[in-house]
Amino acid sequence: xxxxxxxxxxxxxxxxxxxxxxxxxxxxxxxxxxxxxxxxxxxxxxxxxxxxxxxxxxxxxxxxxxxxxxxxxxxxxxxxxxxxxxxxxxxxxxxxxxxxxxxxxxxxxxxxxxxxxxxxxxxxxxxxxxxxxxxxxxxxxxxxxxxxxxxxxxxxxxxxxxxxxxxxxxxxxxxxxxxxxxxxxxxxxxxxxxxxxxxxxxxxxxxxxxxxxxxxxxxxxxxxxxxxxxxxxxxxxxxxxxxxxxxxxxxxxxxxxxxxxxxxxxxxxxxxxxxxxxxxxxxxxxxxxxxxxxxxxxxxxxxxxxxxxxxxxxxxxxxxxxxxxxxxxxxxxxxxxxxxxxxxxxxxxxxxxxxxxxxxxxxxxxxxxxxxxxxxxxxxxxxxxxxxxxxxxxxxxxxxxxxxxxxxxxxxxxxxxxxxxxxxxxxxxxxxxxxxxxxxxxxxxxxxxx
Numbered sequence: 427x428x429x430x431x432x433x434x435x436x437x438x439x440x441x442x443x444x445x446x447x448x449x450x451x452x453x454x455x456x457x458x459x460x461x462x463x464x465x466x467x468x469x470x471x472x473x474x475x476x477x478x479x480x481x482x483x484x485x486x487x488x489x490x491x492x493x494x495x496x497x498x499x500x501x502x503x504x505x506x507x508x509x510x511x512x513x514x515x516x517x518x519x520x521x522x523x524x525x526x527x528x529x530x531x532x533x534x535x536x537x538x539x540x541x542x543x544x545x546x547x548x549x550x551x552x553x554x555x556x557x558x559x560x561x562x563x564x565x566x567x568x569x570x571x572x573x574x575x576x577x578x579x580x581x582x583x584x585x586x587x588x589x590x591x592x593x594x595x596x597x598x599x600x601x602x603x604x605x606x607x608x609x610x611x612x613x614x615x616x617x618x619x620x621x622x623x624x625x626x627x628x629x630x631x632x633x634x635x636x637x638x639x640x641x642x643x644x645x646x647x648x649x650x651x652x653x654x655x656x657x658x659x660x661x662x663x664x665x666x667x668x669x670x671x672x673x674x675x676x677x678x679x680x681x682x683x684x685x686x687x688x689x690x691x692x693x694x695x696x697x698x699x700x701x702x703x704x705x706x707x708x709x710x711x712x713x714x715x716x717x718x719x720x721x722x723x724x725x726x727x728x729x730x731x732x733x734x735x736x737x738x739x740x741x742x743x744x745x746x747x748x749x750x751x752x753x754x755x756x757x758x759x760x761x762x763x764x765x766x767x768x769x770x771x772x773x774x775x776x777x778x779x780x781x782x783x784x785x786x787x788x789x790x791x792x793x794x795x796x797x798x799x800x801x802x803x804x805x806x807x808x809x810x811x812x813x814x815x816x817x818x819x820x821x822x823x824x825x826x827x828x829x830x831x832x833x834x835x836x837x838x839x840x841x842x843x844x845x846x847x848x849x850x851x852x853x854x855x856x857x858x859x860x861x862x863x864x865x866x867x868x869x870x871x872x873x874x875x876x
Contacts, residue, residue, distance in 0.1 A: 509548030
């Protein structure tokens with residue numbers, strides 16, 4: 427069965443589908459400020475109804491989740507689609523060329539807060555469902571939706587919701603379109619994420635700041651205490667010296683290595699995009715470091731006087747913030763215990779915070795049939811072979827699907843690489859939005875044939 431008629435219908439409805447997207451983009455839904463969230467949840471539910479999807483709004487301990495389902499008893503495959511309707515605050519407003527909540531098309535791009543992250547992408551799913559049903563009368567697979575309202579806050583209530591609704595969320599694959607396409611312009615297929623552990627370490631000296639001359643060599647400087655501790659945690663080559671830090675790491679498989687070798691890589695382009703012209707790294711090293719090596723990064727260091735001019739003091743406190751990106755099979759709790767033990771051994775008077783943020787890594791095997799089928803569907807819809815990546819360098823709560831539900835999880839972002847998500851003038855290319863609708867149709871179609 428060909429999807430030609432579905433693609434024709436999508437083209438015929440271009441203006442109608444754009445207005446559907448614009449309707450939800452106009453609705454503010456800023457989770458950090460709890461602005462417009464419930465209104466947007468109800469609007470998403472209305473969109474579900476228009477697309478023939480049964481839905482319900484679930485109230486969590488925080489902000490609501492919209493659940494949707496369309497199924498028939500004879501269908502044998504179930505796809506669970508994840509997205510989020512909340513957006514980042516639009517500030518600084520003066521940097522926007524147009525109102526962030528009044529979508530505007532300029533030079534083939536839709537500019538609005540949430541255009542790429544994530545309203546434009548989950549709306550592509552919904553309009554794909556509507557298009558498919560309007561042509562064929564029904565879906566050949568079962569489709570379930572979770573569209574949440576707290577992703578931009580770290581999804582604090584999503585794990586518990588999923589834990590409590592395992593039966594409701596039974597599926598064969600979790601499919602997400604969130605994030606950006608590959609920098610080459612091809613659509614990405616992301617099979618995992620690094621985890622993260624975020625902590626603070628605080629050193630204390632005297633009860634108050636002291637004169638650096640009058641009390642120099644007398645009062646200890648807590649900034650040096652932290653620096654001395656950090657030097658015991660990482661060497662000049664970047665190797666982490668904390669005992670047990672590397673114990674749980676799983677090396678990449680042979681298929682992982684093969685996939686990494688096929689990822690497009692342009693050193694000069696990378697240098698330009700990250701603003702670091704001194705980078706010298708081949709593709710294999712670059713991909714391995716991003717996906718299969720943990721990090722131990724200083725996010726911030728605060729102590730003493732940092733304003734203009736001169737103030738000669740010995741500070742009374744010093745604090746360093748650390749984020750640690752974790753790879754399979756590193757457990758955040760275990761790494762935290764390793765850090766605790768290291769501090770107890772080397773600097774027991776330094777205080778370690780609780781885990782300020784903790785999320786496990788997640789990985790879906792690249793040799794699963796579902797990965798091949800999604801890749802074929804994306805290529806059929808875009809006319810271009812997608813870039814498959816074993817992992818994203820960043821951290822997302824993908825473990826909710828792979829570890830709580832025990833399902834394979836694939837993220838195939840529809841938004842353009844330069845979407846400017848979280849920034850002023852966030853956008854999605856019109857072409858990407860409609861390719862996303864077609865891609866979801868092809869994914870549904872492909873799994874009906876398996």
